[in-house]
Amino acid sequence: MSTMFKYRVHEVAKDFKVPTKVITEVLTEYAATPKNHMQVLTTEELDLIFEYLTQHHQVASIEEIFAVASPSASEPAEKPAAKETPAGRPAPGQRPDEQKKPAPSAPAHTERQTAPAPRPENQQQQQQPVKKPDKPFVPRQAPQKRVIDTSGATINIDKYDERLDNLVPERAERIKSGKEKFTNKKNQSRGQTMASGAKRRQEERERMQRLQFEVAKKAQLKVSIPDEIGVGELASRMKKTGAEVVKQLIKLGVMASLSDIIDYDTAALVAIELGCKVEHEVVVTIEERLIDDHADKEEDLVSRAPIVVVMGHVDHGKTSLLDKIREANVVAGEAGGITQHIGAYRVAVNGSPITFLDTPGHEAFTSMRARGAMVTDIAILVVAADDGIMPQTVESINHAKAAKIPIIVAINKMDVPGANPDRIKQQLTEYELVSDEWGGDTVVVPISAKTGMGIDRLLEMVVLTAEMQELRANPDRAARGTVIEARLDKGRGPIMTVLVQNGTLKLNDIIIAGTAVGHVRVMTNDRGERVSEAGPSVPVEISGMSEVPDAGDTFNAVADERMARELVEQRKAEKKNASATSVKVSLEDLFSRIQQGELKDLNIIVKADVQGSAEAIKSSLVKLSNDEVRVRVIHSGVGAISESDVMLAATSGAIVVGFNVRPDNAARDSAVRSNVDIRMYRVIYDAINEIEAAMKGMLAPKFKEVVLGHAEVRQIFKASNIGTICGSYVTDGKIIRNCKVRVIRDHIVIHEGELASLRRFKDDVKEVATNYECGLSIEKFNDVKEGDVIEAFIMEQIKD
Numbered sequence: 001m002s003t004m005f006k007y008r009v010h011e012v013a014k015d016f017k018v019p020t021k022v023i024t025e026v027l028t029e030y031a032a033t034p035k036n037h038m039q040v041l042t043t044e045e046l047d048l049i050f051e052y053l054t055q056h057h058q059v060a061s062i063e064e065i066f067a068v069a070s071p072s073a074s075e076p077a078e079k080p081a082a083k084e085t086p087a088g089r090p091a092p093g094q095r096p097d098e099q100k101k102p103a104p105s106a107p108a109h110t111e112r113q114t115a116p117a118p119r120p121e122n123q124q125q126q127q128q129p130v131k132k133p134d135k136p137f138v139p140r141q142a143p144q145k146r147v148i149d150t151s152g153a154t155i156n157i158d159k160y161d162e163r164l165d166n167l168v169p170e171r172a173e174r175i176k177s178g179k180e181k182f183t184n185k186k187n188q189s190r191g192q193t194m195a196s197g198a199k200r201r202q203e204e205r206e207r208m209q210r211l212q213f214e215v216a217k218k219a220q221l222k223v224s225i226p227d228e229i230g231v232g233e234l235a236s237r238m239k240k241t242g243a244e245v246v247k248q249l250i251k252l253g254v255m256a257s258l259s260d261i262i263d264y265d266t267a268a269l270v271a272i273e274l275g276c277k278v279e280h281e282v283v284v285t286i287e288e289r290l291i292d293d294h295a296d297k298e299e300d301l302v303s304r305a306p307i308v309v310v311m312g313h314v315d316h317g318k319t320s321l322l323d324k325i326r327e328a329n330v331v332a333g334e335a336g337g338i339t340q341h342i343g344a345y346r347v348a349v350n351g352s353p354i355t356f357l358d359t360p361g362h363e364a365f366t367s368m369r370a371r372g373a374m375v376t377d378i379a380i381l382v383v384a385a386d387d388g389i390m391p392q393t394v395e396s397i398n399h400a401k402a403a404k405i406p407i408i409v410a411i412n413k414m415d416v417p418g419a420n421p422d423r424i425k426q427q428l429t430e431y432e433l434v435s436d437e438w439g440g441d442t443v444v445v446p447i448s449a450k451t452g453m454g455i456d457r458l459l460e461m462v463v464l465t466a467e468m469q470e471l472r473a474n475p476d477r478a479a480r481g482t483v484i485e486a487r488l489d490k491g492r493g494p495i496m497t498v499l500v501q502n503g504t505l506k507l508n509d510i511i512i513a514g515t516a517v518g519h520v521r522v523m524t525n526d527r528g529e530r531v532s533e534a535g536p537s538v539p540v541e542i543s544g545m546s547e548v549p550d551a552g553d554t555f556n557a558v559a560d561e562r563m564a565r566e567l568v569e570q571r572k573a574e575k576k577n578a579s580a581t582s583v584k585v586s587l588e589d590l591f592s593r594i595q596q597g598e599l600k601d602l603n604i605i606v607k608a609d610v611q612g613s614a615e616a617i618k619s620s621l622v623k624l625s626n627d628e629v630r631v632r633v634i635h636s637g638v639g640a641i642s643e644s645d646v647m648l649a650a651t652s653g654a655i656v657v658g659f660n661v662r663p664d665n666a667a668r669d670s671a672v673r674s675n676v677d678i679r680m681y682r683v684i685y686d687a688i689n690e691i692e693a694a695m696k697g698m699l700a701p702k703f704k705e706v707v708l709g710h711a712e713v714r715q716i717f718k719a720s721n722i723g724t725i726c727g728s729y730v731t732d733g734k735i736i737r738n739c740k741v742r743v744i745r746d747h748i749v750i751h752e753g754e755l756a757s758l759r760r761f762k763d764d765v766k767e768v769a770t771n772y773e774c775g776l777s778i779e780k781f782n783d784v785k786e787g788d789v790i791e792a793f794i795m796e797q798i799k800d
């Protein structure tokens, strides 16, 4: 039924020839909102009225109508027949009537005794008031149809059709596309016409059913089904019982219980069978919706400045070099400009920009890498000509290698008398860095950060190396990059320096960085100037964040702040569980990972008390390589296990092997946070054996060491009968009686053994907690000194 036009309550009443009141009463009773007579009716309301009227005016049987109608049929039959030629009035009179009403109304409302009544009226004009308003349906279909039926054999229906066209008001025509029905009757015989009455009713009924079906279809439950769904979950989404779903599954040949997971196709079949409309639920995370990470098209990419980090051993001149480069730039660029230390700065070398990370040392670099942020493109390795390669130089080399970035060596302090660059070059070859002058591919530039000598050439080499890398980015998209520094400023709130890596960051952009969200309120460049835009490789300091993000956090400019806040909440929740769930390499699961082919390289970081041990362990470990797994010592050095070692291990999926050394506190915390396995040994043979056993799946991890706490030795007493008593202070954890202990001096383990006695004042005690003093002695060991650290531990059995 088309309701393109407005069909009002009073018009419906008129067409049905019932008082408006009847219609409003029906609506008041059955529809949601009572209507007054001028109100427009919806399709549903019309349906309701028709349904109501139909139901309240049903006939017992169709034969009954015809039976009664027949005797009286002669008269009316004559009438139309008589009038057929001159005017054809009755029939057309009825037809328009039918036109309006039968369409919506149901076929059955017929009343025998009233059947003849409408005819005269109809003959006059169908608009005539109904005589029996209390029986509003009286004058309609059935009698009319009957009249037509009886006369239909003799009349020329075409004529009526013609007149009908003229008479039927447009509105009525729209109510029902009944016209075809009349035209279709052209060829009907009388009997057929009679039958057509029933047929029409049948059609009406079907129409009603269709309508109802459509309504039902609209109300059909929509279920969204993901790629996989639990049977129970599917049942609840369909508002069905689990049993119904299971039954349906069995019909499809799938035996599944409520807790089983079924795939989308199966679930969709079940849902359709159970009368639901299925939608494929594609799980899109907020992150995916919020952050645009589409790959850039080739044509959108433009070249960007390289991002350079300066690394090297302590005091080899990293800061001096960075300062010198910046100074030169400030003088050349903005004379008198105040240089801001924002964590990174840009210089231009013959028009080619270079971005320097201005936090020297590899700590920042590694911490960023540990968090998955790949910021730098080139590393400058500073080696002091008068000092040569030192432990941190080696660390730096290994970090850069692990990050797979090119290394440019700057041999610094060339102004110092006796500087011998060749010696450095020689040393470098031991680390696979062969100078280009010697036929290798490592650029080595002698410089002096003091005099400025060689710095221009160094920068030119940086530009050249960058050109080889073809560094490109797309400035025409939302910005993405990394937080390189962040702090809380008393006056300005959270401040962070970000390095844009792709896209362009604009003032007022909404940004999300780690678990911080905010707007770019003020943006300052490395010269302290306020800027409104920052493109790829440009560092800027930003204020406007809700909280201080962490260095190394990725930032993104996004379109929807509300969603960004949602994502931040989600990230905070994830962060809570993160450390517990991150999977890193450990000796325990080594074998199974090798077996599953997950692990091809076993990366190891070796730290030892002396260089000789480190080298010995390194070469022995490398020899453990077999067909399935290659053992690689990615870094080895002398001294305590530092946080930097742990970070390198975390980023490279390595195990840290300590020989006679201990991790410092920061390293220990970091290892716990990032799930790095640190193994400590006192005998080289043990180290090799254990790792070999782990690789073969024969590791007998029956016991694991649990560190209980640490105590600092503050005073030494010598007692002739007991030996050395250490007056100690428990700095963390606790010390318990009969535990195992290690004596650590300057991060080096000098003894490992058993605790002989533990006392507070003069009493033996079971344990001593943090911040308490105690006296302890170690079995068969008296060479304890003030300042030594006693590490208390126990061996705990590992439960499988």
Ligand SMILES: Nc1nc2c(ncn2[C@@H]2O[C@H](COP(=O)(O)OP(=O)(O)OP(=O)(O)O)[C@@H](O)[C@H]2O)c(=O)[nH]1
Binding pocket: 312, 313, 314, 315, 316, 317, 318, 319, 320, 321, 360, 361, 412, 413, 414, 415, 416, 447, 448, 449, 450, 451
């Ligand atoms: N003679 C000479 N001295 C230099 C040169 N470069 C740096 N120095 C000096 O070496 C010392 C250490 O330099 P820094 O730049 O602080 O070294 P660094 O590598 O940044 O040191 P950390 O920040 O401690 O890791 C300072 O006293 C500098 O003056 C140079 O080219 N020639």
